Amino acid sequence: MACPNVKECACPNVDCANHAKCCDCVANHRKNGNLPVCLRPKADKK
Numbered sequence: 001m002a003c004p005n006v007k008e009c010a011c012p013n014v015d016c017a018n019h020a021k022c023c024d025c026v027a028n029h030r031k032n033g034n035l036p037v038c039l040r041p042k043a044d045k046k
Contacts, residue, residue, distance in 0.1 A: 010038040 003023030011019055018025040022038075029036045 011036060013037075 003021070005020050005022070009020040009022075011025070013019060016025075018028055025036050026039070
């Protein structure tokens with residue numbers, strides 16, 4: 001599955017190898033059992 005990079009990334013960790021690579025970032029966070037910064041506001045609303 002191809003996943004294009006996003007133009008704007010909400011993550012403040014610009015040194016991260018997965019910065020602006022949404023699919024890789026989410027997969028890595030899921031593996032570690034947490035959420036990336038960009039998804040936290042949506043989870044907080046639930």
